[in-house]
Amino acid sequence: MTTTAAPTLDTVEIVPSFVRGSWWTPDADAxxxxxxxxxxxxxxxxxxxxxxxxxAVVDYGRTTGQAELGTLTFHQRALKLKELAxxxxxxxxxxxxxxxxxxxxxxxxxxDIDGGIGVLFTFGSKGRRELPNAQVVVDGPMEVLSRDxxxxxxHIFTRIPGVAVQINAFNFxxxxxxxxxxxxxxxxxxxxxxxxxxxGYVAAAVVKAIDESGILPTGSLQxxxxxxxxxxxxxxxxxxxxxxxxxxxxxxxxxxxxVVQGGIRFTSETDSLNAAILGPDAxxxxxxFDAFIKSLVTEMTAKAGQKCTSIxxxxxxxxxxxxxxxxxxxxxxxxxxxxxxxxxxxxxxALASLEQLADVRAAVQSMLDAGGELAYGTLDSPKVxxxxxxxxxxxxxxxxxxxxxxxxxxxxEEVHSLEAFGPVSSVxxxxxxxxxxxxxxxxGGSLVxxxxxxxxxxxxxxxxxxxxxxxxxxMLNREDxxxxxxxxxxxxxxxxxxxxxxxxxxxxxxxxxxxxxxxRTAIQGSPNMLTAVTGVWHTGADRNFTLETEGQHPxxxxxATLHIGDAIRSELREVSLEEITKFANSTGDTFYAxxxxxxxxxxxxxxxxxxxGYLLLSWAAGLFVEPAPGPVLANYGLxxxxxxxxxxxxxxxxxxxxxxxxxxxxxxxxxxVAWDAVLTNQNDEIVATYDVLTLVEK
Numbered sequence: 001m002t003t004t005a006a007p008t009l010d011t012v013e014i015v016p017s018f019v020r021g022s023w024w025t026p027d028a029d030a031x032x033x034x035x036x037x038x039x040x041x042x043x044x045x046x047x048x049x050x051x052x053x054x055x056a057v058v059d060y061g062r063t064t065g066q067a068e069l070g071t072l073t074f075h076q077r078a079l080k081l082k083e084l085a086x087x088x089x090x091x092x093x094x095x096x097x098x099x100x101x102x103x104x105x106x107x108x109x110x111x112d113i114d115g116g117i118g119v120l121f122t123f124g125s126k127g128r129r130e131l132p133n134a135q136v137v138v139d140g141p142m143e144v145l146s147r148d149x150x151x152x153x154x155h156i157f158t159r160i161p162g163v164a165v166q167i168n169a170f171n172f173x174x175x176x177x178x179x180x181x182x183x184x185x186x187x188x189x190x191x192x193x194x195x196x197x198x199x200g201y202v203a204a205a206v207v208k209a210i211d212e213s214g215i216l217p218t219g220s221l222q223x224x225x226x227x228x229x230x231x232x233x234x235x236x237x238x239x240x241x242x243x244x245x246x247x248x249x250x251x252x253x254x255x256x257x258x259v260v261q262g263g264i265r266f267t268s269e270t271d272s273l274n275a276a277i278l279g280p281d282a283x284x285x286x287x288x289f290d291a292f293i294k295s296l297v298t299e300m301t302a303k304a305g306q307k308c309t310s311i312x313x314x315x316x317x318x319x320x321x322x323x324x325x326x327x328x329x330x331x332x333x334x335x336x337x338x339x340x341x342x343x344x345x346x347x348x349x350a351l352a353s354l355e356q357l358a359d360v361r362a363a364v365q366s367m368l369d370a371g372g373e374l375a376y377g378t379l380d381s382p383k384v385x386x387x388x389x390x391x392x393x394x395x396x397x398x399x400x401x402x403x404x405x406x407x408x409x410x411x412x413e414e415v416h417s418l419e420a421f422g423p424v425s426s427v428x429x430x431x432x433x434x435x436x437x438x439x440x441x442x443x444g445g446s447l448v449x450x451x452x453x454x455x456x457x458x459x460x461x462x463x464x465x466x467x468x469x470x471x472x473x474x475m476l477n478r479e480d481x482x483x484x485x486x487x488x489x490x491x492x493x494x495x496x497x498x499x500x501x502x503x504x505x506x507x508x509x510x511x512x513x514x515x516x517x518x519x520r521t522a523i524q525g526s527p528n529m530l531t532a533v534t535g536v537w538h539t540g541a542d543r544n545f546t547l548e549t550e551g552q553h554p555x556x557x558x559x560a561t562l563h564i565g566d567a568i569r570s571e572l573r574e575v576s577l578e579e580i581t582k583f584a585n586s587t588g589d590t591f592y593a594x595x596x597x598x599x600x601x602x603x604x605x606x607x608x609x610x611x612x613g614y615l616l617l618s619w620a621a622g623l624f625v626e627p628a629p630g631p632v633l634a635n636y637g638l639x640x641x642x643x644x645x646x647x648x649x650x651x652x653x654x655x656x657x658x659x660x661x662x663x664x665x666x667x668x669x670x671x672x673v674a675w676d677a678v679l680t681n682q683n684d685e686i687v688a689t690y691d692v693l694t695l696v697e698k
Contacts, residue, residue, distance in 0.1 A: 015045050015201045017052060018211060018223040020060045026050040033197055033226070038103030038350040039340040039387070041396020047197050049226035057192060057222055058234045061163035065190025065219030069159075072217070073134055075666050077186050078127025080215055085120035087213045088206065092117070095174065095206060102173070102199045103350030103398065105341040108303045111489070116178035116206075122492040123182040123514075130511050133663045133671075135159075135188065138534050139520060142527075149540045153524040156534060159188040160265070160519055162238030165231060167253075169244045170196035170352045171306040173203040179492065179508060180242050185220060187517035189240070192222045192231075196245070198353045200225050232256045237263030240517060242507065244269045244308070250503060267505035267516065269497055271419050272308055273443035276487060277436050277462055278316040279453025284323045287478035292316075292452040293327045295476065296425060299488045300328075300402050301336050301348045305423035306356070309448050309488040312419055315439050318429030325406055325427055329376040332402050339385030340397070346385055351398040351422055360422035364403055370414035372426065377403035416442040433458065437465035445500020448472040450487045471498030471506070531564065537660040537676060543567040554657070555626035559664055559671050559698045567658040570623035572682060575611050577649035583615045610646040616688060617641075620655040620679055631697040633670055641690040645681060652682040660691065670695050 014032060016023045025048075026032075032046035069077070088095075092113055099109040131137065139155040146152070164184040168176035173195050181191045195203040207223045210216060224231070232241065235258050243250055243266070250268040253259065259266050276296060282288035292314075299311040316324050339346040351357045361379050368374070381393045382401040402423040407415050410428040416439075430436040440449055449470045451462045454477045463473050472494060474487050490496035495509035507513055523533060527540035544566050546554050554566040584594045592599040593606050601608045617638075626632070647653060656678045664671035673696045679687040 013045055015047050015204050015225040017049060017225045018204075018207050018221070019052070019057045020222070021064070021218055023211075024052065026052070035198060035201060036353065036396070037101045038352055039101075039342075039397045039399075040394065041354070044101060045201050047200060047226040049224060049228060052224065052226075054224070054228060054231050055234045057224065058163055058231075058239075060219055061190035061192055061222060062161070062238070063219075065163065065217075065222075066161065066188075068217035068219050069185070069188040069190060070135070072188070074131040074137075074186060074188075075128050075133040077188065078124045078131070079666055080124075080217075081120045081127065081182055081185060082124030084210065084213060084215045085117050085124060087215060088117050088120070088209060091209050095202070095209075098202050098205045099174075100341045102202060102352055103304060103341065105346060105349050107347075108341070108349060111302065112172050112174045113206075115489075116172075116175040119175070119179045119182050119492045119508075122510075123186050126493075126510055127186045127514075128666075131186075131514070132535075132661070133666065134535050136534055137515075137518070138536055142530065142538050145524065150526055151524065152527055152530060152538065152540070153522055154530060154534075155520050155522050157515055157518040157520055160238060160240060160517055162189070162235070162240070163192050164189045164517060165192045165194065165235065165239065165241045167194045167228075167241065167243045167245065168196060168203070169308070170198045170356070171303055171308070173199040174206055176244055177203050177206070179490075179496075181221065182492075183508075183513035184240075184517050185216075187514045189517045190220050190222070192224060194224045194228045194231065197226065198356070232258050232264065235262070235264050237265075240265040240267075242267050242505075243503075247271045247501065247503070265516075267497075267507070268503035269308065269447070269505050269507060270501065270503035272445075272447040272498060272502045273312045273416060273419055274309060274446045274448050274487075275313045275315050275440040275443060275466075276311045276450040276452065277440060277466075278314070278320060278324065279451065279455055279458045279462070280317050280433075281455045281458060282452050283320065284327070286454070287481060288452050288454050288476070289323075289327070291476050291478070291481040292450075293324065293331055295450060295452070295487050296324075297328055297331045297335065297402075298486065300404070300423050300425050301332070302488065304349055304351050304400070305402070305425075306352060306421055307488050309490065311425055311450070311487060313415065313439070313443065314425055314427045315430055315436050316427060318431060321406065321427055321429045325375045325404065328404050328427075332376060336402060337385060338382055338399060338401065339391075340387040340394075342387045343385045343389060348402070348423070351400060354396075354398050356421070357398040357400055360400060360420045360424065363418050363420035364405070364424055367405060367414050367418055367420065367426070371409055371412045372405040372407055372415065375404045375406040375427065377401040377423075379403070410439060416444070433461050433465070437462060440466045441469045443469070443501065445498055445502045445504070446470050447496070447498040447502045448474065448487060448490075450474045450476055452476045454478055469499065471495060471502060535564065535661070537564045537658055539676070541565060543658055545569060553626040554659060555624075555632045556628075558631040559662060559673075559696055562659055562662060562673065562696065564659055564662060567656065568624055569656045570654045572652040572654045573619055573623060574652045575647055575649055577609065580609060580611050580615065580649060583612055587612075589614075606646050607648050610648050613643045613688065616647060616653060616679060617690075619653065620677065620688075623653075623655045624657045624677075633695040633697060635692065635694050637693045639674070639691040639693065641688070643688050645685045645687045647681060647687055653679050653687055655679050657692065664698060670697050672696075
């Protein structure tokens with residue numbers, strides 16, 4: 001039998017950085033940090049950034065990255081996110097193999113890898129549906145600032161001119177990277193990723209695949225594998241730092257002079273003593289009790305409890321504490337197989353490192369010393385299933401038994417202040433709903449809480465009581481137990497973050513997170529200047545009445561020739577009582593304002609019988625439509641409809657229609673055009689305003 005010597009720091013490779021468009025490793029590896037396999041203790045790689053010019057990395061992002069991303073619109077960036085998601089989706093299996101070395105099971109790896117790819121898909125979709133095909137976002141309506149309408153203002157969002165530095169935790173090397181990268185990229189801001197050392201090699205493997213895809217513009221993504229202690233020295237008000245990790249590290253970063261005085265945008269997601277509250281109605285035998293137990297055990301054991309969203313405190317009615325403890329123990333014994341994730345049947349892997357294992361054990365011991373009792377589990381090294389199928393204690397593996405603590409005193413400070421970042425949770429009893437709310441709030445601000453009840457009144461009291469202390473609240477009952485994404489799973493559509501101890505930051509939340517990478521600016525000027533800056537026609541700006549100037553109806557223009565401000569103004573159309581009555585009878589809308597002269601006149605809003613608003617809209621369409629086929633393909637809706645002045649029999653109406661916003665589709669032979677529609681009467685009083693939405697050929 002031949003034997004191979006175990007690798008040493010001299011024989012393993014350094015995890016590379018991807019900076020300034022190429023892969024980089026230091027010339028020398030003195031002082032490089034070792035990275036070990038979480039399950040076996042095998043030396044995998046080493047990490048060092050000795051000699052890396054971080055100032056040049058930042059400058060490359062601000063210059064090359066900004067310039068390349070600046071050539072793209074929101075829709076073009078969104079399509080690249082979708083393309084990248086599809087590409088990475090085809091390489092998931094190789095990422096799973098690398099992820100297994102972190103102690104992650106296949107399910108754990110799917111949460112991390114598939115979850116991260118899913119974020120790319122989501123922002124690829126939302127970017128095209130919710131953002132303009134432009135580079136400026138208009139925030140809210142125009143504010144008229146002068147009597148004659150010649151001076152106005154509004155707010156716009158434009159991308160920040162620097163880089164987004166994203167410092168990630170060890171527990172989600174892929175999801176943590178991609179959930180920060182996607183909104184930054186969509187906003188048009190280059191990213192510098194700094195993953196945690198113990199699992200940064202997984203992030204490097206994904207960045208390598210991203211580089212090989214050739215999908216992203218040059219400079220839009222850089223990776224620093226290793227220490228970056230001086231990185232904030234090179235940042236200023238143009239830049240953003242998004243941090244995930246411990247509160248102590250976050251506080252150190254937040255105290256940096258370039259944050260305190262230099263204006264770096266800083267957001268953090270830190271420690272969190274998340275709670276799950278069991279309603280008094282959710283007794284043993286109910287679907288809610290079962291869902292609660294399932295959720296609690298899942299959050300204790302998924303990723304070996306190394307999730308910032310894991311349940312750390314199970315807050316249950318005092319009389320149900322024993323039932324919960326028993327049920328949790330039974331489910332763990334039935335469902336949890338501890339071991340190397342590469343072994344068949346293993347459902348819970350190792351912690352990410354031996355250092356992490358030592359920290360978690362120390363935290364649990366402190367909680368035991370403070371009055372907690374072991375209701376399930378042990379701090380001794382557990383027997384585990386190795387990759388070869390053998391069972392025993394693995395000296396080099398960072399394995400830990402799931403641990404459930406019970407507390408005779410629910411007021412013990414340690415249960416509300418110490419977070420054991422591993423497969424550890426505590427059960428504490430409450431007396432009434434107000435007590436449950438108070439106990440949950442003692443976490444000092446958390447990322448997420450669950451409320452498990454089938455009683456709407458209980459849900460209302462608990463959720464409104466704890467909401468301000470949490471970034472997200474999951475309501476779990478028999479109706480959504482099977483479809484729920486779970487307590488510990490942030491979704492890209494909703495915000496991830498929380499107040500107080502949780503860091504006070506906010507990530508995700510759909511397009512909200514894109515705006516975190518943009519500056520809101522108030523702009524003032526004439527309607528023509530506002531139109532020029534935003535690409536959206538503003539009331540009071542110039543119009544081009546194309547029938548008069550070009551002899552062409554604007555509906556005869558494709559997107560290639562249609563311009564913002566192209567408009568048509570119809571002739572007047574008189575309204576008769578006979579037509580109002582006929583519309584009322586044919587539609588069944590016989591509301592008294594349209595049918596009863598005496599009752600209508602008694603209403604302070606009407607002069608007598610008035611025309612239906614929807615009748616006026618129908619007539620307006622007849623006044624502005626051009627009936628021949630194309631280029632207008634379809635009308636797909638109205639927005640912002642307001643009826644302002646009633647129209648009585650004998651009045652007349654006309655419509656002025658103006659091309660307000662043009663949005664070409666990147667992937668189709670048509671785009672959307674929003675038309676500003678204004679109905680006026682014979683006295684030029686505004687009758688109604690709305691936007692007409694059409695699909696128009698390119």
